[in-house]
Amino acid sequence: MxxxxxxxxxxxxxxxxxxxxxxxxxxxxxxxxxxxxxxxxxxxxxxxxxxxxxxxxxxxxxxxxxxxxxxxxxxxxxxxxxxxxxxxxxxxxxxxxxxxxxxxxxxxxxxxxxxxxxxxxxxxxxxxxxxxxxxxxxxxxxxxxxxxxxxxxxxxxxxxxxxxxxxxxxxxxxxxxxxxxxFDEKRFRPVHHENQVPQLISVCRLVPAKGLDTLLYACAELKRKGHPFVLHLIGDGPIRPELEALAQELGIYDDTIFYGYMLHPEDFMPFFDVFVLPSRAEAFGSVFAEAALCGLAIVGTDVGGIAEQIEHGVNGLLVPVDDVHALAAALEKVTSDSMYRYQLSRVALDKALNTYxxxxxxxxxxxxxxxxxxxx
CATH class of the missing domain: 3.40.50.2000 (Glycogen Phosphorylase B;)
Structure with missing residues (x-):
């Protein structure tokens, strides 16, 4: 054929x-x-x-x-x-x-x-x-x-x-x-690691639909509560200057790294701790499955295909769209409890291997x- x-x-x-x-x-x-x-x-x-x-x-x-x-x-x-x-x-x-x-x-x-x-x-x-x-x-x-x-x-x-x-x-x-x-399982290799400061990562095109403004506001709330983190943003797009300006305005620019476009982010994604993307809509949300296959805990919004991938509290956390406080609370939960984060990531990995x-x-x-x- x-x-x-x-x-x-x-x-x-x-x-x-x-x-x-x-x-x-x-x-x-x-x-x-x-x-x-x-x-x-x-x-x-x-x-x-x-x-x-x-x-x-x-x-x-x-x-x-x-x-x-x-x-x-x-x-x-x-x-x-x-x-x-x-x-x-x-x-x-x-x-x-x-x-x-x-x-x-x-x-x-x-x-x-x-x-x-x-x-x-x-x-x-x-x-x-x-x-x-x-x-x-x-x-x-x-x-x-x-x-x-x-x-x-x-x-x-x-x-x-x-x-x-x-x-x-x-x-x-x-x-x-x-x-x-x-997804080709051989592309993704979870790596055991210990990060003293929780490492958050998001991979997407930098456009309003991905809700990255909500993420920056949530991270600012996380910082005000005294929870350390580093946010890694991989991707490029038309609103990158606005997001960089917002990060500066919120006082989290030094805690945020803008990488721009990267061809194979899965090569070093396994060394981070939490994948987070507060999209305002997703037909499927492939990057969540990819993050799960990399062994990360995942946090997303309760929309579209994301909600079909994540069972809240079992293999990740779901929050409402555009809800800064709910997202900040979810990030606080996974960054402050390493055992809980590990449990979520292991279940997410198992589901991704079996389903995707x-x-x-x-x-x-x-x-x-x-x-x-x-x-x-």
Whole structure:
């Protein structure tokens, strides 16, 4: 069986799809399932010129809006690049981005195309203050889900909570499959260590949706109560200057290290103590599973896929979104009691190994792929 894994941009960013698909591809190839990776290079801009039409709605009703126009142009670019680069056929195409799915089904209508919806672009834009829920961008982006339902042979998503979110925008939500993300266990090696001062770490893109302002306020409250810590922030993004200024204003800049972008944070994550990320929304939250596989205690918000990964008080701690005091209390609890922190981390590691292994994902996907394999 020949399978194409179709991404959006190349898998060069840490976390999520980028950290999963290449390892998944390797597992398939080692088992004799010929699998290839395809994506749109970031240098390809403004190349496509083919007309774009959808079968379930008229996108031109939203034309003239920068977000919509950029999305449509990217579809055109993906069509141009795909026509130029793909000269063979596949038994199955598995798309990991809406644009990849729509283009692949358009160009290869007789090939089964599966689509995994990993995240919600419109929610990310709303939480980052870029669009409004009552605006044309939101209407356009949520209409894409219905088009995906119409075009893809199978829709899959990464958590039950995100399946519930999608149900408002499709006709048959019961047909959406759920396969949580998986991770190559060999990439993660917990390391026994003793830190005199608790080391907190967060790994994400520095955007409002990740709630890092809440984290900085919570850490300031932690410091006022006399609890020492060092906060390590790995990632880059548009609000980094604002976060650095806030850390200075709160008096915790000397306790906080901004690293910027890092390709493989999992290489030294095991030497920290607590992973914390107070996201305002997450379809799955891959980085929590990765932190658990590194042997860290995990603290997150009670939203989306995070709440499906963390059982409060058992393998981590959950707090409400934007609740500074609750987050500070959770951090105080895990930083001041090393035995409790260790207990949480051990249970989190066991659950991650059993639930989010790459072997489990490959097994589930092989079963789905067999369903759509063409009869020879």
């Amino acid at each position: 020949r399978i194409l894994q179709a991404l959006f941009f190349p898998p060069e960013q840490p976390g999520g799809v980028s950290s999963m698909v290449p390892f998944m591809l390797d597992r398939f190839n080692r088992r004799g399932w010929e699998t290839e990776l395809f994506s749109l290079p970031k240098r390809v801009r403004g190349k496509g010129t083919e007309e774009v039409r959808f079968s379930t709605f008229d996108w031109e009703a939203y034309a003239g809006n920068p977000v919509v126009d950029k999305y449509i142009q990217t579809i055109k670019d993906y069509i141009w690049w795909t026509r130029m680069r793909i000269k063979t056929t596949y038994d199955i195409i598995h798309a990991h981005h809406p644009i990849a799915c729509l283009v692949m089904k358009r160009l290869f209508p007789d090939t089964p195309v599966l689509m995994t919806v990993h995240s919600s672009y419109e929610r990310e834009l709303m939480l980052n203050g870029k669009i409004r829920k009552d605006g044309p961008e939101y209407a356009f982006l949520t209409s894409i889900y219905r088009e995906l339902e119409e075009q893809a042979d199978q829709l899959i998503t990464v958590s039950n909570s995100f399946k519930h979110y999608l149900s408002d925008f499709v006709q048959e939500p019961e047909r959406i499959g759920v396969i949580p993300n998986g 292994s790459m072997s489990r994902v490959v097994k589930q996907l092989r079963s789905v792929y067999r369903t759509y394999r063409k009869e020879s």
